[in-house]
Amino acid sequence: MERRIAVIGLGYVGLPVAAAFAEAGFKVFGFDIDRTRIAELKQGRDRTSEVDLEALALPKLSFHTDAEALKGADFYIVTTPTPVDKSQRPDLTALTAACESVGGALAAGDVVVIESTVYPGATEETCVPVLEAASGLRVGRDFFVGYSPERINPGDQAHGLSAVVKVVSANDEATLATVSQVYGRIAKAGLHPLMSIRAAEAAKLVENIQRDINIALVNELAMICHRMEIDTGEVLAAAGTKWNFLPFTPGLVGGHCIGIDPYYLIHKTAELGYHPDVVLSGRRVNDRMGEFIAQECLRLLFNTRPGRRPRVTILGYAFKENVPDVRNSKVADIVDTLRRYDVEVQLHDPVVAESDPRIAAQLGLLPREQLQPADAVVLAVAHAPFAQAGWPLIVACLSDAAGPVLDVKSVLDRQSVPPNVTLWRL
Numbered sequence: 001m002e003r004r005i006a007v008i009g010l011g012y013v014g015l016p017v018a019a020a021f022a023e024a025g026f027k028v029f030g031f032d033i034d035r036t037r038i039a040e041l042k043q044g045r046d047r048t049s050e051v052d053l054e055a056l057a058l059p060k061l062s063f064h065t066d067a068e069a070l071k072g073a074d075f076y077i078v079t080t081p082t083p084v085d086k087s088q089r090p091d092l093t094a095l096t097a098a099c100e101s102v103g104g105a106l107a108a109g110d111v112v113v114i115e116s117t118v119y120p121g122a123t124e125e126t127c128v129p130v131l132e133a134a135s136g137l138r139v140g141r142d143f144f145v146g147y148s149p150e151r152i153n154p155g156d157q158a159h160g161l162s163a164v165v166k167v168v169s170a171n172d173e174a175t176l177a178t179v180s181q182v183y184g185r186i187a188k189a190g191l192h193p194l195m196s197i198r199a200a201e202a203a204k205l206v207e208n209i210q211r212d213i214n215i216a217l218v219n220e221l222a223m224i225c226h227r228m229e230i231d232t233g234e235v236l237a238a239a240g241t242k243w244n245f246l247p248f249t250p251g252l253v254g255g256h257c258i259g260i261d262p263y264y265l266i267h268k269t270a271e272l273g274y275h276p277d278v279v280l281s282g283r284r285v286n287d288r289m290g291e292f293i294a295q296e297c298l299r300l301l302f303n304t305r306p307g308r309r310p311r312v313t314i315l316g317y318a319f320k321e322n323v324p325d326v327r328n329s330k331v332a333d334i335v336d337t338l339r340r341y342d343v344e345v346q347l348h349d350p351v352v353a354e355s356d357p358r359i360a361a362q363l364g365l366l367p368r369e370q371l372q373p374a375d376a377v378v379l380a381v382a383h384a385p386f387a388q389a390g391w392p393l394i395v396a397c398l399s400d401a402a403g404p405v406l407d408v409k410s411v412l413d414r415q416s417v418p419p420n421v422t423l424w425r426l
Contacts, residue, residue, distance in 0.1 A: 003182055006031060006073035006105075008098045010041065010063070012048050012256075012325065013115060013150040014079035016161050019051045020186040022061035029073050030063045031101070038063045047324065047355045050154065070105035075182060076112045078102065078127075079150060081256060083328070088263045090119060092126060099127050103134020106143050111178055113146040117205070117261055119268040120198040123147045124171070139171065146170035146179040147197040149204030154255075155323040162188040169193070169200035208261040209279055214248045215258070216282035219289050222250040222426050226296070233410050233425055250426045251409055252293075252330035252380070253286040254319035259328050289426075290333025293378065293408060296424060297334075298341055300404035301376055304422065310343050313374035313397045316381020317349040317363060321409070324355030326363065331380045346371050351383050373399035382409040391418055 003026060007018040010032040022028040032038055040046070041063045044053045055061075062069075070076070080094040095116050102112055112131060114123045128139050137143050148168045153159050166187035170176035173195070180193050194200045222232040232250060239245050253259050262279050269276050301310045319329040338345050346366055353360040353367070377397045379386060386393065395401045395418050402420035405412070410425045417423045 002026065003075040003111075004073045005029070005075045005077065005182075006070045006102075008032075008070070008076065008078045008102060009080035009094070009116075010034075010037060011079070011081065012050055012154045013152045014077075015041070015046060015048065015051050016152060017077060017079060017115070017150075017186075018061060019055040019058065020161050022058040023055065024185040026060065026185070027072075028061045029069050030061060031065070031067070031070060032063075033065060033097075035065050038065050048154070049324070049355065050152075067101040067104060070101060071107075073105070074107065074110045076102045076105075076110065077115055077148075078112065079115045081327075082116045082118055082260075082264070083256065084260055084263045088266075090122075090264050090267050092118070092122065095122075096126065096130050099130040100134045103131045106131065106135035106137055108137065108142050110143045111146060111175060111182075112143065113148050113179060115148055115150045117149065117257070117264065118201055119205070119264040120201045121268065123197050123201060144171065144175040144178070145197070146175055147200045148179065148183060149200060149207075151207075154325060155320065162186055165189045165192050167192045167194065167200050167203055169195065169197045171197060202265075205261050205265045208258045209265060209282070211248075212253060212258050212262050212286060213278060213282040214246060215251065215253050216285040218248045219250045219253075220285050223292060231425065249409070250289075252289055252319075252333075254328045254330040255325065256319075256327050259286065259319075259330070287330075290330045291337045293380075293406060293426065294334045294337035297338065297376055297378060297404065297406055298343070300406075300422060300424060301343075304375075304404060310375040311346065311372060311399075312338055312343055312376045312378060313346045313348065313371055314378045314380050315348055315386055315393075315397070316351075316379065316383055317347055317365065318352050318381050318383070321382040322351060322384055324352045324359075326352055326359060334378060334380060346374060349381065349383070350385055371397060373397070374403070375399055376404040376406070378406045378408065379412065380408050382411045387411045391416055394418075395421070 005021050005026050006029040007014045008031045010030050018028050018030040044056050078098045080098045083091050085091045151164045166183050168179045168183050168191055170179050225232040262283050317331050335345050349365050353365050377394050404422045406424045408426050
């Protein structure tokens, strides 16, 4: 029997998943509560730039905001976001709401697969009870559950959905075989099946925690190198000549994966009475990088232009280069710190503005022609337009073509620093 698939949540993860299954020949119902998002998709526009127009127009792919449409499916994939709250505790509100919607559509023999990032145990301890309550059915008898952690890397064309091994798991062997058969149609790089849902949930967290800790290490080294007046880039380039050196670079760690996932494991370990020292230390280092960069900007400003209220232009607000997603962007920490010291801050991000004018307006992003001459420039996000424009763009943003320039990702040419410009690199 050919499965009919519903994908709940059509963001950076869900939309590529829905498009991939439709391209593989499945009937796919794409569902999201954001009516504006659904209207855009029906018009052939993906503001995330992850799926092209041809994929959105696939005949077997439809988009819905009415949960009644979910009743046309028998294989449900939940890809809703799982952020943290202001206290860095897991927020499963969207996930449980999605499970309620799925539960209202469940019928005997259906399969539900969670792709959202969660702590080990959440699928069976949180999602399953919601599904059972909403459907009146019993897991393992009437419907079945699996977990397949998403591995979408926004903006990464080389490691798309089909090019990455897909981890799949389920609550019994027969369901695992079904889940494997379905995902096997789109996972060209292969599958890694697990009989333990909790192990699959943990694997997702470990993938990103490992990156978080490695980036925290080079971030801490960057702060140490600055105290010793050593260029971090030179140090890492030299160390990188050894065959087993891992090529991580310092920077801001935001977004909805690396900057969030560690807190899901921290939450679970707290329940178990264990204190994860290494995981927490990595988070502490990475969470303070925005403030560190802002403090360096202030130091340079007060050394070069003392005695008046300074203006700083920040180029880039997205959480990473060449994507329009601003969720959990650590550029906000730079902005907040500068404003606490009464610095006037201007924000410019053409990638975000082009993708979502509403978000641009909320953040106060300015088009290039409206930027006033600034006393310093922070190149916070290495978007391609910034890297391609290079020094001419930077100099044009500075008052009298002079002042400090903070190149967070070291994309500007160190050999071509203009006169009267002080270059700082993380």
